[in-house]
Amino acid sequence: MSDEKPKEWRTAITSNQDGKILIRGYNLDNLIGNKSYADVCFLLLKGEMPNQAEAKMLDAILVSSIDAGIAPPSAVAARTIFSGGNSLNAAVAGGILTLGDAHGGAIEKAAKLFQDELKGKDVKNINIGETAKKIVDDALKNKKRLAGYGHKLHSIDPRTTRLLTVAKSLNFGGAYVELAVAIAEEFKNKKPEQKLPLNVDGAIGAIMSDMGLDYRLGKGLFIIARSAGLVGQVFEEWLREKPFRRLRSDLHEYDGVPERPLPQD
Amino acid sequence: MSDEKPKEWRTAITSNQDGKILIRGYNLDNLIGNKSYADVCFLLLKGEMPNQAEAKMLDAILVSSIDAGIAPPSAVAARTIFSGGNSLNAAVAGGILTLGDAHGGAIEKAAKLFQDELKGKDVKNINIGETAKKIVDDALKNKKRLAGYGHKLHSIDPRTTRLLTVAKSLNFGGAYVELAVAIAEEFKNKKPEQKLPLNVDGAIGAIMSDMGLDYRLGKGLFIIARSAGLVGQVFEEWLREKPFRRLRSDLHEYDGVPERPLPQD
């Protein structure tokens, strides 16, 4: 650091000089063997070591999203890319590339919803129930679908219940988890037929907010977690399958114009 | 499962049906909150739960590779892609895409070297010292560079020493770690001037081999670990930098043919 203007490439995360690596100021050597991967993820993303409950909750989040089988688009894309004759890292990259707005994107959106409401406020003096009521009324009035509520596949996602139970048992959680749960309650009271329970994305969005993590890291947590699942899926493709997955002929169709002659110039 | 031929998309890793997710047969709900991310990574990749020493060693490996600063190609590519106006998942995917043969690839190569030598053999009856001698003699004779030995940046990589110390303190490690260390000893004896210590890639390659993990997972472990570093690097780019990183003009040059007129047809 000097009077000069900052270099074009600068980072406050990791220093790597003369064979010594510091993560947020801590010597990597001291972290190896003393701290878990979840501890160091937290440190790296937030800048400080987690307390015990935070570390356990981050582990719970990462475990909850580690894999969801072969059917999601990310697994299909990763395996398809590998089957084109590519390397494991290229295929896993393709899986992570698939994790866009519609695939794990609700974590970020739910966390943003919560943080837009509470961030920087004195949560001790906020009536969470009233806040939830206001959010739900607004959503219903404007027919807005709230990220983090409802689920395509499961009417109740067991991962949500489990994450909240773990949080409770660790005495983890503050205003964000409270708000997330209150919104679901409010939906249940006002529109029971719509089935809009807090889903796993909403639960993670609330928990990460109570960890003090910026909502823009929502997708990041999902990527970190799912990287292992994608490595596993691609490794299995490598071991068990032949190259070149082509869509089976009965699964696709051409519905464009029929054959026609070239126009004469 | 039936008499029918297997479906085109099949997996033995994760079952996801009717709202219940099983990882290698274990209900995800039981894993969340009870097992660490490293535990479940091990389970997912190997098919069985790790014992305590294995779990701690996998945590140590993941922590050792979590980030190495802004200078490696993967961080540069990830940030550059983000600066083109792309999403976090696209940029992290680009970082993982960068992790090719020359970037973390030595783990796989070192593990392959070790596993080609010992896999399936009765290691109790193998003289590890003799085996190491044979490998080193062969490498020196054929001027072959062995993956896992030597390092561009650090003459001694502190991460290697640390990983081996942790392994020792956990009483972890078998024939593979023994062989990896013996090879380095042999290099030191025969060619001290070449500086070919066991590096971090070689150490991880040996440790994962003693975990019973296939060498083809070497890059996979690195990807899982580094996914967090790349998320952090891209998040920092998002927070701190403006879009469109263009190479500074003094860093590049054109050295092709000078301007010339179009040839006349």
Place this chain on the structure above:
Amino acid sequence: MSDEKPKEWRTAITSNQDGKILIRGYNLDNLIGNKSYADVCFLLLKGEMPNQAEAKMLDAILVSSIDAGIAPPSAVAARTIFSGGNSLNAAVAGGILTLGDAHGGAIEKAAKLFQDELKGKDVKNINIGETAKKIVDDALKNKKRLAGYGHKLHSIDPRTTRLLTVAKSLNFGGAYVELAVAIAEEFKNKKPEQKLPLNVDGAIGAIMSDMGLDYRLGKGLFIIARSAGLVGQVFEEWLREKPFRRLRSDLHEYDGVPERPLPQD
């Protein structure tokens, strides 16, 4: 085609059955050797063959964007990925991945601006000058920057002038090119000091609109064009450079917290 519901994978672009490939109904065999790549790109994207002026203008667009040297983020990312020890296709993919909102994205935005204004309207009865005035007044009033106007590097982009000259010589162009030029004129009259000429993205956005191409294809045209430049850049990296581009040490810095001891639990 039948009474059944459509298959999940359906396309109206290309039929490929029993060894016969049809592009929008035309036998690929008749296209090969009779039609140029630009002809068939147009056909593929729009569904019909271009007339001669359209074909020549598409060629001009593709040529104008084929490469812009080694400094843009896409070339840097592609070469960096290759230098990690990856394949040519992986590296080129990384280059295309870089082409986000901030890198070639202005074509789509400019085309959207023009199409939002004129699409579906009877352009014969629209006063283009008045429309341009309205757009510019609105932009100045709301301090909105319009995509397609102004340029970081060049005060006048010669490619823009050239594309418009070619269009004129071919007697190509209708209401969209007229509107695009009129907006630039209006900016020049009202805010000469701001230097907001039509740039190459704006010119392409207008020309593609006069071709009847949907604005969402703006980035697509750029990708098709630049794919050749990226192949060239990566091929050159392959021939001339060593693996593992690491940022030179004087180009980066760590500006985070200094070294500190691990907190005691």
Place this chain on the structure above:
Amino acid sequence: MSDEKPKEWRTAITSNQDGKILIRGYNLDNLIGNKSYADVCFLLLKGEMPNQAEAKMLDAILVSSIDAGIAPPSAVAARTIFSGGNSLNAAVAGGILTLGDAHGGAIEKAAKLFQDELKGKDVKNINIGETAKKIVDDALKNKKRLAGYGHKLHSIDPRTTRLLTVAKSLNFGGAYVELAVAIAEEFKNKKPEQKLPLNVDGAIGAIMSDMGLDYRLGKGLFIIARSAGLVGQVFEEWLREKPFRRLRSDLHEYDGVPERPLPQD
């Protein structure tokens, strides 16, 4: 250019300075409107303008590979990535990422086979028939499959015949095309039952070799060509489909261990 050592980022392809872009020394402004995209691709990749036959042959190659429908892995991966909620450029990048060794990779391998045999030799004094005989005998003896011969889907690929017809009509082609055809003849004579005709990859590999293009550009030509098809496929996905393609439940299965209780520590 000076006495200094070369800059780390250097290119002989494109100069871009002070608003002037030169491709291989030719002002881009002169290329726009005067040269076709195929002309400038050739120039960019080889360093010199093509003659008329070369330009037409490159157009023929690019057209032949522009798209092959929705079923190939690259189209499936690109659409699947888009359906995850990603941008067009990310999805097209995923498609190009898919174009690995098993997907268009035979062009490069076939061109390498031909160039390894003839490159740098005085082809006037080589007996092509004898060379073909030697190659085929060697392949049959060692049960080696030669890239560029045989095809999964089509017993005769009409694109091959068409490309060779176009070449003939242009009087294009030299020793490489001659060798490629002679090898197919030899296979037909010696092993008619194996059906190993020259396929489209082999034809392109031979034609590009006669253009003087390095075999390592084989995949590159395919990428350039297919970029348009992928843009079209992704654009169609954008217009016609909903997000989140999940594998239909009857298309996948779990075949791992059944549910089991967590082991007690």
